[in-house]
Amino acid sequence: xxxxxxxxxxxxxxxxxxxxxxxxxxxxxxxxxxxxxxxxxxxxxxxxxxxxxxxxxxxxxxxxxxxxxxxxxxxxxxxxxxxxxxxxxxxxxxxxxxxxxxxxxxxxxxxxxxxxxxxxxxxxxxxxxxxxxxxxxxxxxxxxxxxxxxxxxxxxxxxxxxxxxxxxxxxxxxxxxxxxxxxxxxxxxxxxxxxxxxxxxxxxxxxxxxxxxxxxxxxxxxxxxxxxxxxxxxxxxxxxxxxxxxxxxxxxxxxxxxxxxxxxx
Amino acid sequence: xxxxxxxxxxxxxxxxxxxxxxxxxxxxxxxxxxxxxxxxxxxxxxxxxxxxxxxxxxxxxxxxxxxxxxxxxxxxxxxxxxxxxxxxxxxxxxxxxxxxxxxxxxxxxxxxxxxxxxxxxxxxxxxxxxxxxxxxxxxxxxxxxxxxxxxxxxxxxxxxxxxxxxxxxxxxxxxxxxxxxxxxxxxxxxxxxxxxxxxxxxxxxxxxxxxxxxxxxxxxxxxxxxxxxxxxxxxxxxxxxxxxxxxxxxxxxxxxxxxxxxxxxxxxxxxxxxxxxxxxxxxxxxxxxxxxxxxxxxxxxxxxxxxxxxxxxxx
Numbered sequence: 009x010x011x012x013x014x015x016x017x018x019x020x021x022x023x024x025x026x027x028x029x030x031x032x033x034x035x036x037x038x039x040x041x042x043x044x045x046x047x048x049x050x051x052x053x054x055x056x057x058x059x060x061x062x063x064x065x066x067x068x069x070x071x072x073x074x075x076x077x078x079x080x081x082x083x084x085x086x087x088x089x090x091x092x093x094x095x096x097x098x099x100x101x102x103x104x105x106x107x108x109x110x111x112x113x114x115x116x117x118x119x120x121x122x123x124x125x126x127x128x129x130x131x132x133x134x135x136x137x138x139x140x141x142x143x144x145x146x147x148x149x150x151x152x153x154x155x156x157x158x159x160x161x162x163x164x165x166x167x168x169x170x171x172x173x174x175x176x177x178x179x180x181x182x183x184x185x186x187x188x189x190x191x192x193x194x195x196x197x198x199x200x201x202x203x204x205x206x207x208x209x210x211x212x213x214x215x216x217x218x219x220x221x222x223x224x225x226x227x228x229x230x231x232x233x234x235x236x237x238x239x240x241x242x243x244x245x246x247x248x249x250x251x252x253x254x255x256x257x258x259x260x261x262x263x264x265x266x267x268x269x270x271x272x273x
Numbered sequence: 274x275x276x277x278x279x280x281x282x283x284x285x286x287x288x289x290x291x292x293x294x295x296x297x298x299x300x301x302x303x304x305x306x307x308x309x310x311x312x313x314x315x316x317x318x319x320x321x322x323x324x325x326x327x328x329x330x331x332x333x334x335x336x337x338x339x340x341x342x343x344x345x346x347x348x349x350x351x352x353x354x355x356x357x358x359x360x361x362x363x364x365x366x367x368x369x370x371x372x373x374x375x376x377x378x379x380x381x382x383x384x385x386x387x388x389x390x391x392x393x394x395x396x397x398x399x400x401x402x403x404x405x406x407x408x409x410x411x412x413x414x415x416x417x418x419x420x421x422x423x424x425x426x427x428x429x430x431x432x433x434x435x436x437x438x439x440x441x442x443x444x445x446x447x448x449x450x451x452x453x454x455x456x457x458x459x460x461x462x463x464x465x466x467x468x469x470x471x472x473x474x475x476x477x478x479x480x481x482x483x484x485x486x487x488x489x490x491x492x493x494x495x496x497x498x499x500x501x502x503x504x505x506x507x508x509x510x511x512x513x514x515x516x517x518x519x520x521x522x523x524x525x526x527x528x529x530x531x532x533x534x535x536x537x538x539x540x541x542x543x544x545x546x547x548x549x550x551x552x553x554x555x556x557x558x559x560x561x562x563x564x565x566x567x568x569x570x571x572x573x574x575x576x577x578x579x580x581x582x583x584x585x586x587x588x
Binding site: 010111121 | 321324325326327328343344345346347348349350352354356359360361362364365370373374376377378379415
């Protein structure tokens with residue numbers, strides 16, 4: 009790994025990362041502040057009056073809506089959070105290879121004594137740090153602001169969510185990196201990756217109505233994202249760890265292999 | 274001794290589009306090799322293969338006798354690269370780029386401050402605020418500041434004013450005196466004349482010829498426009514060797530193309546009449562190519578320059 013490339017990867021996105029951290033912390037605080045005033049049976053009645061397909065759109069159905077986990081999942085973590093963090097990691101990933109090759113800055117890096125594997129590993133390390141920071145900003149803020157509103161996460165739930173959130177982003181960003189290593193242009197790479205996640209999301213919703221639409225089955229990254237249950241005290245399902253872990257490992261390894269062999273101008 | 278820079282049957286295709294084809298050349302240590310060709314001839318593709326940025330479709334590129342690989346890095350520690358149109362990180366400053374490249378090389382740049390001063394470059398400004406010329410100065414600083422053994426320059430003076438062009442050539446000449454091997458790509462003949470020992474001419478992706486600079490200079494064409502005081506006929510020029518084209522533009526005005534080594538005869542012939550206006554310009558490199566590397570039928574004669582004068586080694 010090259011520390012210079014690693015530092016530069018994050019430094020060049022410093023403003024965006026700062027805004028994402030502030031935005032996620034603010035959103036978390038808003039939810040923590042909002043939950044005690046709306047939580048409970050009234051909220052559950054309101055939510056359950058909605059059609060199941062609509063609920064699924066916001067990441068609901070597997071959990072009780074009267075709980076804090078259900079509220080957070082439907083109002084925040086089920087859809088909006090995914091959109092926010094995926095936009096962050098996919099922009100990072102699409103710039104990492106495809107974007108820099110298309111705009112020519114990769115040539116500056118690769119004309120120096122640094123190998124492709126080092127460059128790719130450094131970019132992946134940057135993605136890992138970005139994922140960790142955004143996950144910590146999300147769930148750490150819940151824990152930080154929670155006591156003021158009598159909202160608390162258990163220590164186990166907090167660290168499980170931080171780790172699972174980071175792994176989810178690493179898996180999503182990994183797919184983004186893989187696409188980025190294959191195509192030219194950040195817009196194209198980001199567009200394909202975003203389209204893939206939109207398809208997973210749509211498949212997740214429609215599969216609620218028809219099994220025929222469950223194109224991704226057990227490898228749907230969106231379906232496996234169930235943080236509400238963890239907030240309510242359940243453990244993360246082992247299959248979720250495996251799915252995100254394997255997706256991240258395979259896609260990132262493949263992105264290194266492809267980037268190491270392709271034309272970079 | 275093997276060349277420091279070598280291409281052996283180097284071929285690069287972008288899909289079905291030809292970049293370079295069967296390119297073979299060798300640059301000995303300590304020499305200054307000019308790589309001449311019109312835009313789109315394959316100069317930048319060759320350089321990118323030499324740097325491992327592009328993967329050759331066939332053949333190989335070598336530096337210091339070792340094959341260049343796209344996933345290799347070690348060879349590039351001995352090479353400095355100055356692209357003609359550098360792409361930089363817009364939001365960062367010149368100083369950031371200097372530190373970035375130094376970080377990648379793992380060494381402090383010995384000559385950065387000296388180059389900054391000589392090129393009158395302000396490293397505190399962000400790249401997005403820099404003019405094309407200033408970006409080119411930064412490209413030169415980044416490529417040269419570590420005093421590399423091999424300097425690869427791809428049209429290094431593009432966008433620079435004449436004063437800075439002069440500074441660039443001074444810097445290159447200093448590096449040559451310091452023992453560096455230089456590979457200078459250009460489509461400007463006068464740039465190559467100044468610093469190079471030997472010239473490779475690339476056209477349509479193939480090496481059309483390899484010449485000494487002296488030989489190339491002899492082949493240089495002049496475009497002459499002459500206006501006589503009194504009308505004369507085209508027969509005035511009859512029997513003159515070295516005229517490759519003659520066109521009458523009015524009763525007393527002619528435009529002629531003259532080969533470099535026949536200028537003296539033409540001037541002496543002109544002295545036989547009263548001339549009221551005369552201009553002589555160097556023909557462009559493209560015109561030199563057209564004249565010397567294309568047959569009358571329009572077919573390429575890449576393997577045999579028409580005028581195979583002294584020192585030329587046609588391929």
